[in-house]
Amino acid sequence: MSAKEKPSRESFEKLPDALAIIMDGNGRWAEERGLPRKAGHEAGAESVRAVTRECARLGLTELTLYAFSTENWKRPGEEVGFLMDLLERYLVQERKEIMENAIVFRAIGELEALPPSVRTELDRTREMSRKNGGMVLRLALSYGSRKEILRAALEIAELARKDPAAVESLGEDDLRRFLYEPEMRDPDLLVRTAGEMRLSNFLLWQASYSELHVTDVCWPDFREAELHAALRAYGERVRRFGGLLSDEGR
Ligand code: FPP
Numbered sequence: 001m002s003a004k005e006k007p008s009r010e011s012f013e014k015l016p017d018a019l020a021i022i023m024d025g026n027g028r029w030a031e032e033r034g035l036p037r038k039a040g041h042e043a044g045a046e047s048v049r050a051v052t053r054e055c056a057r058l059g060l061t062e063l064t065l066y067a068f069s070t071e072n073w074k075r076p077g078e079e080v081g082f083l084m085d086l087l088e089r090y091l092v093q094e095r096k097e098i099m100e101n102a103i104v105f106r107a108i109g110e111l112e113a114l115p116p117s118v119r120t121e122l123d124r125t126r127e128m129s130r131k132n133g134g135m136v137l138r139l140a141l142s143y144g145s146r147k148e149i150l151r152a153a154l155e156i157a158e159l160a161r162k163d164p165a166a167v168e169s170l171g172e173d174d175l176r177r178f179l180y181e182p183e184m185r186d187p188d189l190l191v192r193t194a195g196e197m198r199l200s201n202f203l204l205w206q207a208s209y210s211e212l213h214v215t216d217v218c219w220p221d222f223r224e225a226e227l228h229a230a231l232r233a234y235g236e237r238v239r240r241f242g243g244l245l246s247d248e249g250r
Pocket of ligand 1: 024041048219
């Protein structure tokens with residue numbers, strides 16, 4: 001697609017500020033083509049590039065990608081090793097693009113579980129992009145929502161031990177302070193590729209009111225056109241957050 005053909009921000013009915021994506025179907029994409037699963041992950045990394053660039057161009061404020069779940073550690077060692085190598089390569093190669101697009105790079109999850117070489121590159125990319133003013137690109141790595149909520153509960157229990165009064169006054173929104181990244185915005189739109197209708201332990205607390213969009217397209221085929229389709233579908237949603245629209249209920 002040439003720059004001339006790309007849709008403008010104004011051409012969308014409405015755009016989400018924060019988008020989150022469950023990137024699924026790399027393996028199926030490869031199998032359908034008689035290719036090794038690795039080829040699916042490589043092609044998936046290309047989709048990460050294309051989607052990040054387009055979200056930044058359209059002026060979204062946050063993009064959160066489920067890149068590796070706590071459950072993914074159960075995959076064969078060779079595949080886990082390949083995904084970690086791919087992630088490390090991606091982090092090194094994408095730095096130029098991240099800086100050119102003023103992207104702020106972040107990561108959430110049990111990052112201590114990642115190989116030291118990946119953590120080094122993660123820290124470098126985070127540090128380098130910290131003062132950029134553009135879109136936040138956040139990778140969920142070794143991430144599981146139940147673990148995140150358990151950590152929060154344990155921290156609150158610890159606080160209760162030290163300062164019971166501080167806990168009594170906690171409101172619903174205060175739980176945010178104990179999550180991996182308190183500043184993270186709740187996703188307005190949560191997309192899942194490859195057709196499965198589930199959340200798979202991703203952002204269970206943060207996605208309470210997210211609009212959901214599931215497409216049958218496998219992640220390696222999810223590029224600009226599929227992103228635009230998801231954003232246009234979001235534009236047609238009416239968000240009530242459990243309430244009524246002003247002209248309803250009369
Ligand atoms: C799902 O495909 C995807 C993953 C396990 C992780 C996502 C990884 C990438 C997109 C690759 C690179 C990412 C970065 C950030 C460089 P699957 O293997 O579960 O597919 P399947 O369900 O069809 O087997």
